[in-house]
Amino acid sequence: MTARARIAVRRDNGFDLNLSLDLADGEVVALLGPNGAGKTTALRAMAGLLPLTDGRIVLDGRVLDDPADRVFVPPERRSVGVVFQDYLLFRHMSALDNVAFGLRARGAGRVQARAEALEWLRRVDLAEHADTRPRSLSGGQAQRVALARALATRPRLLLLDEPLAALDASTRMQVRSDLRHHLADYAGSALLVTHDPLDAMVLADRLVVVEDGRTVQEGTPTHVARHPRTDYVASLVGLNLYRGSAAGTTVLLEHGGQLTTAHPADGPVHIAFPPSAVGLHPREPDGSPRNTWPVTVAGIEQHADTVRVRLDGVPPVLADVTTAAVAELGLVPGRQLWAAVKATETRTYPS
């Protein structure tokens, strides 16, 4: 176990955060929850920017914060890197000097720090922007500089605070897939704070869903999506998400099955669609060009407004149906049906 934390922070205004986080070596954990749930507070506590009221943070066997034992290691002496929500690149420094900053602060010589920083910029494909000031970088580029800056000090734990929230939709996709690559290359553990379920499911090995300062559920993205414990989690991570390989509009899924999309792509992709986009039919529907495949009902859960049906098949899928449809289709576990998804309802993301 790399990082083990029990984070308790109480404020006078009634805010009360209390959660446990364990991160294994190389694991990427997403802290997912609505705004105000306490995600960023937890991240700040891990970074040492906010002392705990109670609890304990241990990284690689070293106690970083333990109010009961009066231990508090300040941020500059923790092996923790942070990518902030709006990146906080130093405006008066070039991209290169931003990345070299942490190395210089840790005592590296100017020449060596700059050489190493340039290597990090090369890794995020920004070597040609070494001399650019942050204000001249695009959002996606700034995010990559911030990532390089945080990774350059080789932290054991990387914290990312809404790393994609400041980006517009078009760059977001590309940056997300880049980030996935860099996180895969990174040897330490990473904690990602986000309110976007898609970011969390694409980037993380494990989700920790937080609501009102408490963990409401944790597990792999697939597990959380298929077995949401609360209505909130169900609506939050209610997403059919698969990895696969695209050739034109056809995507061959990693664990079997294939789907047709409206937007052609090539190479590895994520493909996603909401459970509400899935139609269920007693026998094979014909006509319109859409994805159809046989499925078996594995489980039925009643949520606030809809009924969510878990279906086994190739691929397995979640479907939201109305209460009326449950009776109409005779939905009971074991019942065999056909699932249908329009190509236009799917979204693909390069991965």
Added chain:
Amino acid sequence: MTAGTRARRGARGRLPVVLVLPAALGLVFLVIPLLGLVLRAPWSTLLDQLAQPEVGDALRLSLVCASLATLVCLLLGVPLAWLLARSDLPGRGVLRALVTVPLVLPPVVGGVALLLVLGRRGILGQYLDSWFGVSLPFSTAGVVLAEAFVAMPFLVISVEGALRGADRRYEEAAATLGASRWHTFRRVTLPSVAPGIAAGAVLCWARALGEFGATITFAGNFPGQTRTMPLAVYIALESAPEAAIALSLVLLVVSVLVLASLRERWIGGPT
């Protein structure tokens, strides 16, 4: 749009005389004396007046002392401003009030206070004299001290304001990258408040340049040693009024230049 603005201005009615009249008087009151200085300046003999050795001495002494005083204020005032803006010292409000006292204190009183502490018989001055043989009052160093005493609050207030306005999250980012507080101060905080420091330094320098009361009380009025421009103006007014006007004109020009440089900083600066 223009028409709409015009209509609205019309709808608001004419400006009230009870406000316009005193406002105009106030403006005249502020501008006329400066105008008088320009009108009465001995333009034909101006260069000769300024070429007199005493004038040159006073000018040089003023520039050197004001610059040294500004340097002292920067070295002591910037850390002081940081302490006021960033630390969680108890009683910071009291500290801030103490720092601003010289701002409202009559400079003569400042000079007397400096004499009482650093004078030859002063609380600290007697030891400086007997242990190190250093005597500050009535010396050029005394001028620098008197000017720094009066001018420092301008710098501290300006820099503290800039520090308060600066986004502290950049300092947090620096800390997560492993930077000590000193390293962060030097590489992140200082550059981000540089315009505020520059503005404070210019204000501080202008105040030091014009210093009269504390200087004449603490440092006296010795030509070439402690007789700065304002002192020279005052002395010359008795004996050679034309020289006094010429010197005053120089100080006026410097003030206008200072104002212009500040405007540019405040308007064009990144803050």
